[in-house]
Amino acid sequence: MRELSLRLLSVWIICILFTGFFAYIARSIHLQTISSFDEPIIDFVQSAESKGLTSLMKLFTTIGSTTSVALLAILTLSVLLWKKHRAQAVLFAIALAGTGILNQVLKFIFKRERPNFHRLIDIGGYSFPSGHTMMAFSLYTILAYIVWRNLKTAGSRIAITILAVFMIMMIAVSRIYLGVHFPSDIVGGALASSVFLFGVILIYQRFQRQK
Structure with a gap:
């Protein structure tokens, strides 16, 4: 019981810290003092531009699109329900639906315009926080969590974790x-998703223990 309480306390502390980091980034965006962080990273990433790399990046951004996420979500839910993992199916659905709603709410609140220089694809909507990042973080983290719980060997668990991070x-x-x-936008999206996801998983674990 004591070990469990310490684990819960640790997760809540992490959530509070991540929320603080998110608030700091949001304030820096509002005060327009974030460019010293953004610009060097943009320059570094875009300096590697090539035809082949552009095609690869377009592929990954398509994988992270709403359509691709929805298809993978439907497939995952179907498998979980077929395997009679109803609680995990509910966890998965709440994690993804909640992340999508949270992203839209945050975008509406902050209304940050997208970068207007050297754009390789056309896209509308607001920029902060990144919807692709939030959905990818929630999708692959919750998938890894569910699969991890059903795997037995350390090697397979490490492999699924590495794949999710990649x-x-x-x-x-x-x-x-x-x-x-x-x-x-990317960092803010990851922080927002992590706080929401940790909270959902904590509630799920508590429900499972009570059950």
Whole structure:
């Protein structure tokens, strides 16, 4: 019981810290003091531009699109329900739906315009926080969490974790490379998703223990 309480306390502390970091980034955007963080990263990422890399980044940004996420979500939910993992299916659905709603609310609140220089694809909407990053973070993190709980070996658990991190990072970097997001949009999106996701998982674990 004591170990469990310490774990819960640690997660809540992390959530508070991440919320503080998100608030700091949002304030820096409002005060227009974030450019010293954004510009060097944009220059570094876009300096690697090539025809092949552009095609690869467009592929990852397509993988992170609403359509692709929806298709993967439907497939995952179908498998979970078929396997009779109803609680995990509910967890998965709440994580993704909640992340999507949270992203739209935050975009409406901050209304940050997208970068207007060296854009390789056309896209509308507001910039902060990155919707692709938030959805990728929630999708692949919750997938890794569910699969991790059903795997038995350490090697397979490490592999699924590495794959999830790789997909999140590539989708996030593709948005900077293609010129449709600032790096601070990416960091803000990851922080917002992590806080929401940690909270959802904590509630799920508590429900499972009570059950």
